[in-house]
Amino acid sequence: IQAKAYYRSLTENFANNATSSFTPGQTRYGASAIAKLTDSTSFNLGYDREDNFGITPATRSQFFDLFNPQPQPTPGSRVDNKLTTIRAGIQQKLGESSELGIEYVNRSREDKISNQFDSNASQLVSHLNVPLSNALTFRAQNELNLGDSDILYPNRTTVGLDWALYPGVTMRLAHQFYDAGLLKGNSITSLDTILDRKLSENTNITGRYSILS
Numbered sequence: 001i002q003a004k005a006y007y008r009s010l011t012e013n014f015a016n017n018a019t020s021s022f023t024p025g026q027t028r029y030g031a032s033a034i035a036k037l038t039d040s041t042s043f044n045l046g047y048d049r050e051d052n053f054g055i056t057p058a059t060r061s062q063f064f065d066l067f068n069p070q071p072q073p074t075p076g077s078r079v080d081n082k083l084t085t086i087r088a089g090i091q092q093k094l095g096e097s098s099e100l101g102i103e104y105v106n107r108s109r110e111d112k113i114s115n116q117f118d119s120n121a122s123q124l125v126s127h128l129n130v131p132l133s134n135a136l137t138f139r140a141q142n143e144l145n146l147g148d149s150d151i152l153y154p155n156r157t158t159v160g161l162d163w164a165l166y167p168g169v170t171m172r173l174a175h176q177f178y179d180a181g182l183l184k185g186n187s188i189t190s191l192d193t194i195l196d197r198k199l200s201e202n203t204n205i206t207g208r209y210s211i212l213s
Helices: none
Strands: 002-010 026-036 041-055 078-094 098-111 119-131 136-146 156-166 169-178 187-200 203-212
Antiparallel strands (some): 041 078, 136 156, 156 169, 187 203
16 A cells, blocks of 8 residues: 655745745645555545635646646636545556556535635546557546536546657647536647656656647
8 A cells, every 4th residue: 555645835925936836825735545456456545625815826837738637717816715625546457558447536616706616526537548559558538427517627538649759758639528517519639748757866857838729
């Protein structure tokens, strides 16, 4: 079993040009654990709580990713909300390197500025990763709401291809279909160049360039 816990809190006016790993105006804490059930099967459990307050930074510090959507407020706007997320899932390896997984996700959100985004909704998130060659990987993900739909996390399906151009550099072509929510009936296509390279034992460099349509 592998487990971790974390806690971090920053005032809304915090600024550090050396890192973008933290979100000003946020207190966040949680814990997660992964247990290996068999050589090819693992189980994960997680809890995350975030309290957002104050004025959001003028510059976004998180990358946009169709496979890991994280709605963010408009830069410079006032926020006062709380979000609790509970996850439980299972992952199964298929053959040498393919992977199939399914996860239950519950999100409870309270917004004190506008109740438009208040919700307590659950989803089943399934994903499949299949290597097609040494450099090419097919990815698919489906998010299905159970009961009431979360306006920020609607029903949607994402498919994509990852092409390993160079060690630490990946190009991704992805397409996402929306079945509900604000973008019901629409879709998004993205072309990303993703950099994640370890320069030394204590130094990593990350970056992303994206084109959205």
